[in-house]
Amino acid sequence: MSHFAAVLFDLDGTLLDTAPDLGAAVNHVLHTQGQAPLAEAHIRRIASDGALGLLKAGFGEEQLAQLDTPSLRQALLDHYAAHLYEGTRPYPGMVEFIAWLNRHAIPWGIVTNKPAFLTEPLMAQVTELPGCGVIVSADTLPVRKPHPDPLLFACRQLAVDPKQSLYVGDHVRDIEAGRAAGMQTAIAGWGYLDPDESLSDWQADHCFADVQSLHHWLRQP
Known part of the structure; x- marks a missing residue:
């Protein structure tokens, strides 16, 4: 023992x-902004980096800096909070x-x-x-x-x-x-x-x- x-x-x-539910949340936000979704393999490499890390991966740091990052982060968290245990x-x-x-x-x-x-x-x-x-x-x-x-x-x-x-x-x-x-x-x-x-x-x-x-x-x- x-x-x-x-x-x-x-x-x-x-x-x-x-990762499945975190990925669904960031891809939801990317979709609303007309961006391509992140691949599952990419999401798994960065899933520990939090909401901001996921957004940086999706938009790129330069583009994200030109957007309303706090609103996008909140949108990601809101979607995730509503779907916490679906794919997880x-x-x-x-x-x-x-x-x-x-x-x-x-x-x-x-x-x-x-x-x-x-x-x-x-x-x-x-x-x-x-x-x-x-x-x-x-x-x-x-x-x-x-x-x-x-x-x-x-x-x-x-x-x-x-x-x-x-x-x-x-x-x-x-x-x-x-x-x-x-x-x-x-x-x-x-x-x-x-x-x-x-x-x-x-x-x-x-x-x-x-x-x-x-x-x-x-x-x-």
């Missing part, structure tokens, strides 16, 4: 594959993994840079993943990842020692935050990774190709 006191996850690209799903193996954590009374939670007005209604619909002990969103505290405080706050809420806890994420800021918090860190190799990035540069403790590999590792004595 796991030697960790708790497991914390990033949300987008780690716990849930949210837990990653393969995640339902079984969370069930295993729950059976063994290993607390788990979420630390994300997604704002609470999106995170909380989304997770309320993800009934396949019960038992989440804490959700820390982008605006829960005055700071967000890569600052370690959101992770330390989550550990306090779960009453666990950060040094005995694991943080799993698919972005370098996740690993930076976990390391700064004194936690062990694992790269979610199934997430929204840029193929040009060198993952070894992130200095994570572990890297797993899929959820099943992470689950198998945690089950070892």
